[in-house]
Amino acid sequence: MLFALLAAPTLIDTLLLKFFSEQTVNYVIWPFIQIGLVTVITTGWVAYATYLERKISAFMQARLGPMRVGPWGLLQPIADGIKLLTKEDFIPENADRWIFFVAPYIAVVAAFVVMAVVPFGPDWAVITDVNIGVLFVLAVSSVGVLALILAGWSSNSKYALMGALRSSAQMVSYEVSMGMAIIGALMFARTLSLSGVVEAQASDSIWFFFYQPVGFVIFVISGIAENNRAPFDLPEAESELVAGFHTEYSGFRWSLFFMAEYAAMVVVTAVATTLYLGGWYFPFVYKLEVAGYHNLYVAVSVIVFLTKCGLLLYLYFWLRWTLPRFRYDQLMDLGWKWMLPAALINIVVTAIGVVVIQGLHNPTGMRTIKSLAGGLGLTLTGKAIAIAFGFGNLFITAGVLSLINWRSRDFNLKKQRHKIRLVDLPKGKPAVAPIAAASE
Amino acid sequence: MHQVEIATTRESLLDAPEMTLNMGPQHPSTHGVLRVILKLDGETVMDLDCDIGYLHRGMEKIAENRMYTMIAPYWDRLDYIAAVSNGLVWVETVEQMMGLDVPPRAHYLRTILTELNRIASHLLWLGTHALDIGAITILLWAFREREEILKIFERQFGARLTCHAWRVGGMPNDAYDEFESDVRQFINNFPKRIDEYETVLSENRIWLSRTVGIGVISGEDAIALGLSGPALRGSGVAWDIRKSRPYAAYGEMDFEIPLGENGDTYDRYLVRMEELRQSRRIIQQAIDNLPDGPVNAKVPKLIKPPVGDYYHSIEGPKGEIGCYLVSDGTQQPWRVRVRPPCFINLQSLRKLCIGHLVADVVAIIGTLDIVLGEIDR
Numbered sequence: 001m002l003f004a005l006l007a008a009p010t011l012i013d014t015l016l017l018k019f020f021s022e023q024t025v026n027y028v029i030w031p032f033i034q035i036g037l038v039t040v041i042t043t044g045w046v047a048y049a050t051y052l053e054r055k056i057s058a059f060m061q062a063r064l065g066p067m068r069v070g071p072w073g074l075l076q077p078i079a080d081g082i083k084l085l086t087k088e089d090f091i092p093e094n095a096d097r098w099i100f101f102v103a104p105y106i107a108v109v110a111a112f113v114v115m116a117v118v119p120f121g122p123d124w125a126v127i128t129d130v131n132i133g134v135l136f137v138l139a140v141s142s143v144g145v146l147a148l149i150l151a152g153w154s155s156n157s158k159y160a161l162m163g164a165l166r167s168s169a170q171m172v173s174y175e176v177s178m179g180m181a182i183i184g185a186l187m188f189a190r191t192l193s194l195s196g197v198v199e200a201q202a203s204d205s206i207w208f209f210f211y212q213p214v215g216f217v218i219f220v221i222s223g224i225a226e227n228n229r230a231p232f233d234l235p236e237a238e239s240e241l242v243a244g245f246h247t248e249y250s251g252f253r254w255s256l257f258f259m260a261e262y263a264a265m266v267v268v269t270a271v272a273t274t275l276y277l278g279g280w281y282f283p284f285v286y287k288l289e290v291a292g293y294h295n296l297y298v299a300v301s302v303i304v305f306l307t308k309c310g311l312l313l314y315l316y317f318w319l320r321w322t323l324p325r326f327r328y329d330q331l332m333d334l335g336w337k338w339m340l341p342a343a344l345i346n347i348v349v350t351a352i353g354v355v356v357i358q359g360l361h362n363p364t365g366m367r368t369i370k371s372l373a374g375g376l377g378l379t380l381t382g383k384a385i386a387i388a389f390g391f392g393n394l395f396i397t398a399g400v401l402s403l404i405n406w407r408s409r410d411f412n413l414k415k416q417r418h419k420i421r422l423v424d425l426p427k428g429k430p431a432v433a434p435i436a437a438a439s440e
Numbered sequence: 441m442h443q444v445e446i447a448t449t450r451e452s453l454l455d456a457p458e459m460t461l462n463m464g465p466q467h468p469s470t471h472g473v474l475r476v477i478l479k480l481d482g483e484t485v486m487d488l489d490c491d492i493g494y495l496h497r498g499m500e501k502i503a504e505n506r507m508y509t510m511i512a513p514y515w516d517r518l519d520y521i522a523a524v525s526n527g528l529v530w531v532e533t534v535e536q537m538m539g540l541d542v543p544p545r546a547h548y549l550r551t552i553l554t555e556l557n558r559i560a561s562h563l564l565w566l567g568t569h570a571l572d573i574g575a576i577t578i579l580l581w582a583f584r585e586r587e588e589i590l591k592i593f594e595r596q597f598g599a600r601l602t603c604h605a606w607r608v609g610g611m612p613n614d615a616y617d618e619f620e621s622d623v624r625q626f627i628n629n630f631p632k633r634i635d636e637y638e639t640v641l642s643e644n645r646i647w648l649s650r651t652v653g654i655g656v657i658s659g660e661d662a663i664a665l666g667l668s669g670p671a672l673r674g675s676g677v678a679w680d681i682r683k684s685r686p687y688a689a690y691g692e693m694d695f696e697i698p699l700g701e702n703g704d705t706y707d708r709y710l711v712r713m714e715e716l717r718q719s720r721r722i723i724q725q726a727i728d729n730l731p732d733g734p735v736n737a738k739v740p741k742l743i744k745p746p747v748g749d750y751y752h753s754i755e756g757p758k759g760e761i762g763c764y765l766v767s768d769g770t771q772q773p774w775r776v777r778v779r780p781p782c783f784i785n786l787q788s789l790r791k792l793c794i795g796h797l798v799a800d801v802v803a804i805i806g807t808l809d810i811v812l813g814e815i816d817r
Contacts, residue, residue, distance in 0.1 A: 061580035158461050162483070162798070230574060231646055234799075241798075242468060324646045325574025327799045328483055413648040420710045422696040423678055 010295070034127045038115050045306070046262040047077035049313060056314065057321045087251030092156060095248065099154035104249070104256035107147035111263035114140050118270045119195040121280040121301035123294070126195055133194035134186065137271055138179055141226070144264060145171040148245045151257070155248035163244025166234045166328060171226055173335035178222035180343030184215040184350040185275045188376045188386070194271075198279030202286075204370075204377050207278040211353075211386045214346045214393045216276040218339055220315070223268035225335065227261065230320035234328055269312040273305060277312075280305040330410065341404055342397045349396060353389030357382050458486055461798070465494045469572045469802045472812030476789070476801065483797045488790050492783075495816035503776040508534055508608060508743040511776070516602035518761075518778065519814040521564050524557035524593070524605045525756040526814075531606040532687055533752040533763040535737070537745040538608075546610040546735040547689040552623060552726045553596070553605060554688065554754075555719045559630070560589040561757035561809075562712050562719075566637060569709070569806035573650050578637060585633050588626050592619070608743055610736035623727050627720050634716050642710070651706035655792040655804040658703055665791070666784045669759025671808055674711045675703030681755040688754075692729075693722045705807040712809075744771055751779075758782050758809050778817060782810040 012033075016025045051066065051074070058065030066073030091100055117133040119126040130136050145168050152164020185208045189197040201208055209216050225232040234244075241247070246257045273279055280301035288297040326334065357378065361368045368382035378386060405411045464475040473494035479487040499518065503511045515530045516523035528550060535542060563586045567579035590600040595616050597603040606612070641647045657667070662675040672679055680697045682690040698714035700707025745767040753762030759781025766775040785808045792804045 057577075061577050062584050063580060158459065162461075233574075321577050322640065323575065324570065324641075324644065324650055325799075326646060327650060327797060329797065330646075330649055409653070410645075410649045413645065413652055420701070420707065420714055421676075421699045422714065423699055424696050 030124075031127060034124070035116070038120070038127055039112065041120075042112060042115050042263060042266060043259070045266055046259055047081065049262050049266065050080070050258075051077050052313070053317050053320075056317045060318075060321050081255070084255035085252055089252055090250045092248050094156045096154035096156065099150050100248075101253075103147045103151035103154060104253045104260070105147075106150065107144055107260035108256050108263070110140055110144040110147060111260045111267060114267045115263075115270075117194055118267070119198055119274060119279055120305050121298045122195075123298050129193055129195045131196075132192045134182055134192045134197075134275075137194070137267070138175070138182075141264065141267060142171065142175055144260065147257075147260070151249070152245035155245070157248050159241045159243075160245050160247045163234075163241045163247070166241075167228060167245060170228070170232065170234060170331060170335070173332060174222040174225040174232075174339065177218055177335065177339035177343045178226060180340065180347060181215045181218040181222065182275060184212045184346045187350050187354050188212075189275075190376055194274050194279075198274055198281055200376070201278045202281035204383075205283065206378075206383060207276060207281075209276040209278075210383075211390045212276060212346070212350065213390050214342060214397050215350075216272070218343050218346065219272055219276065220312070222335075222339055223272060224316060224319065225331070227264045227268055227316075229261075229265065229316055231323040231325050232331060233320075233325060234331060265313065265316060266309065269309040269316070270305075272312055273308040277308050279308075333408070333410065337405055337408070338401055342401060345397050345400055346393060349389060349393040353386055356389075357385050360385070463801070465491075469568075470805060471568065471810055474786075474805070474810065474812055474815070476805070478798065478801065480798065483799075485793050485796055485798065485801060488793050488801070490786060490789060492786075492812070492815050495812050497817065499817040500776050500778060503773060505772065507771045508745070508773065511773070512606065512608075513602070513604045516604055517813060518780070518817060519561075519756065519758065519782065519811045520601055521811050522557050522561040522757045523601060523603045525554045525561075525754065526761060527603065527605045528554055528688070529752060529754045529756070529761050529763045531608050532754065533750060533765050534608045534743065534745060536752055537748070537750045537765060537767060538740075538743070540609050540737045540739060542610055542737050543734050544689070544731045545614075545733045546737075548726050548730050549611060549615055549735065550606070551689040551693065552723050552730075553593075555723045555726070556589050556592060556623070556626075558719050558757045559716055560586045562716055563589075565712065565757075565806075565809045569803075569809075570641065572802045572806040573647065575641065575644075575647070578640060581633070581637065585626075585630065588629075592622050592626070595619075595622070607736070607739075609739035610734070614735050620727060620730070623723060627723050627727075630720050631717070634713065638713060642713075648706065650799075650803060651709060651807075652704060653702075654705045654796060654800050655807060656702060656704045657788060657792055661791065662703065662788070665788045667759070667788055668781050668784065669756070669809075670708055670711045670715060671759065671785050671788070673697065674700035674708035676700055681753055681760055685753075687752075689726060690722075693725050695722050695725075705803055708807045742771060744769060745773075753779060756781055758811065758814075759785060761814075778814075780814045780817065782808070782812075783815045783817075786810050786815060 013025070016029055020029065054076070055065040055073075066076040069075040069079045091097060114137050116127045117130050117136050119129070148167040148171075149164045152160040152162075152167070155161070185197065186192065188208055188211055189200040191197060191200065197208075228234070234241075246254055249257060282301070282304040285297065285300050285304065288300060354376065357368045357376075360366055361382075366381060367379050368385065370377035370379050370382075402411075459480045461478040461480055462475065463478055464470040465473040470476060475491035475494070477489045477491060478485055497517070499514050502514060506514070512527055512530055515526045518526050563582040567582035567586075570576075570578035570582075593603055593605075594600045596619065597605050597612075657665075657671075657675055659675040659677045662672050662677060667675075668679070676699050678697055678699055681687070682693075682695075683697060695718045698711045698718065700711050745765070747767055747769040749764065749766040751762060751764045753760050760779060761781050762779030764775075764777040764779065765773055768774040789804065789808065792808075793801050796804070
């Protein structure tokens with residue numbers, strides 16, 4: 001049964017070739033099937049991410065979460081979707097109607113389009129392998145900020161406007177360190193194609209996380225900030241700005257923003273997985289390919305990829321339900337005084353590491369480089385040096401960041417904190433005995 | 441001073457008008473129907489004004505047309521988070537005016553139940569304050585423990601929120617059979633829970649940076665503004681009516697008053713967390729020494745305090761809640777005046793907020809622990 005299902009692509013292929021030319025099938029029909037599949041899978045993933053978040057938060061908070069719709073509330077996302085779709089589509093009177101209309105669609109499109117270059121697995125599990133995939137991801141995901149600004153501006157509400165201003169400043173700031181963090185990984189991958197990055201890790205049997213622990217941390221933190229998720233959810237900080245940029249939205253349009261937020265989360269986790277956690281690569285899975293089960297190999301790889309994304313997504317939920325929210329200026333401090341210097345240090349140290357590895361390479365003596373065909377293929381010695389540089393960078397970064405920030409107020413708050421005193425006041429006269437009423 | 445400089449330079453350079461932002465009355469974190477009118481320069485608060493009265497029900501005027509026993513339920517609706525404490529100040533005022541001799545068992549039960557109410561009120565404060573600053577999980581953890589207290593209230597008084605807990609001269613009925621074991625069970629589990637809250641918040645970097653140095657008020661200013669309760673003690677002023685003018689059975693209890701050093705939001709947070717522990721200590725002593733006997737004094741059929749006026753106050757969870765009562769010798773008071781802690785504490789909001797950011801306004805409203813039912817009366 002499973003094998004029949006997995007043989008399906010080949011069957012469909014032969015079936016389609018009976019009706020269309022080979023070119024039409026390869027360049028028009030298959031991409032459309034892939035796009036449809038990825039959209040459906042992403043939407044489902046997004047819908048059930050909300051369910052997962054509600055369940056996980058419930059367990060952290062001594063609750064049960066959704067339990068009514070279906071077994072364990074499994075149909076809750078569908079019920080939510082129906083509710084949101086059937087709600088009144090309300091537009092405030094003084095809103096800029098067209099911009100107000102368009103903004104949610106920009107948000108959703110910007111979030112979903114990135115999925116086009118994300119390699120879910122090898123071979124047919126990637127829609128298109130753009131050779132500048134990483135740049136594409138950065139460029140398109142930053143279009144999302146436009147939707148937020150438009151939504152906040154067109155709502156004609158002060159809360160929405162403040163939310164939009166905050167979000168634009170926040171996303172622009174964190175985009176910088178996010179882009180910088182990626183460079184380190186790209187030095188090892190030697191390509192901008194996302195599939196190429198995964199293949200570089202697969203052919204070398206290592207995750208770039210081990211070469212780039214600092215880069216990974218910066219990327220994940222910046223990604224959370226970029227997605228406007230807690231503890232960086234200032235644009236929609238409900239305790240201050242009610243709902244931030246989407247205060248005035250309701251029903252379907254609101255749900256589009258909601259979907260865009262979760263889709264953007266899925267995108268960032270997918271990119272983080274691709275760049276640092278080996279993407280669809282998992283040890284020993286390739287043996288399926290060797291044994292001849294190509295489609296099964298691809299399917300298992302997709303599952304591996306989604307599992308890795310899911311684990312990162314859990315980190316998102318975990319942080320959101322544990323940490324308080326940053327203040328706006330503190331968020332900017334973190335972005336420009338911590339993340340950006342750390343990313344720059346990461347680039348320098350990684351570059352030195354790569355140069356050292358190349359310099360130590362000696363075809364006759366110590367061999368550090370296996371091949372330069374895909375990524376930077378390293379021998380065991382080379383890997384050891386790269387990992388040493390990666391984790392040594394943790395200390396270098398910590399040191400330099402402390403030097404930069406040691407004078408700032410937030411740096412040593414723990415030392416500034418003060419114990420409260422406990423005093424035992426002398427007791428006054430007990431008022432237990434009745435007191436006569438005041439004289440007339 | 442710092443803020444004034446910003447204002448002048450901005451105005452002269454850019455001629456940029458300030459933005460006026462209405463926070464409330466429908467806003468998730470003004471703790472009810474408070475309306476705060478903010479004047480903002482960017483996100484910095486330049487000026488601020490509070491608009492209250494959206495929940496005004498004319499409690500003090502209503503009281504003039506009700507008999508003494510009928511007024512007590514209205515007091516539950518002042519600070520509805522701490523109905524038990526509020527009810528106590530009313531019945532004690534009437535009792536003391538009439539010279540009733542309340543039996544010790546009633547005093548001890550009153551002490552236990554008001555302290556439980558203090559814990560419940562502080563837990564609600566903790567949850568909402570943390571929620572305002574963005575830590576959502578604490579809210580539900582705090583409600584878990586508050587639920588235990590409300591269960592005790594429900595069994596004892598028949599209501600969870602507006603308990604109508606007391607009668608003039610004592611209690612409506614004695615403690616229910618499992619009261620002691622229920623209370624003991626709660627206070628035995630509670631210290632672990634406080635440690636849990638503190639694990640998540642007290643050392644948290646984000647929590648520290650959001651609360652340390654925010655909303656600082658010196659002890660002198662706090663006294664000048666008439667602050668009371670944890671808001672005053674956070675500034676290092678040792679004033680607690682449970683100590684200075686003991687009521688109920690507090691004179692026989694052994695407990696300490698936590699005092700802050702800097703008068704910022706973090707200190708007020710620590711003071712309240714310590715008060716949770718001290719409250720637990722008081723309950724422990726009271727339940728250990730709970731005397732037997734009746735719970736009601738001999739009360740005349742008609743409650744008619746002698747002609748005169750009287751002021752009595754107790755240490756409510758939010759501060760000094762007092763009652764000034766003028767009697768003309770009839771069955772209805774001639775005038776009742778509430779000394780509301782939240783109303784007076786709220787007056788410091790402007791002083792605390794100016795120069796801070798919008799996010800801090802929310803944190804400061806949270807740290808003042810206001811309840812609009814009592815502010816608007």
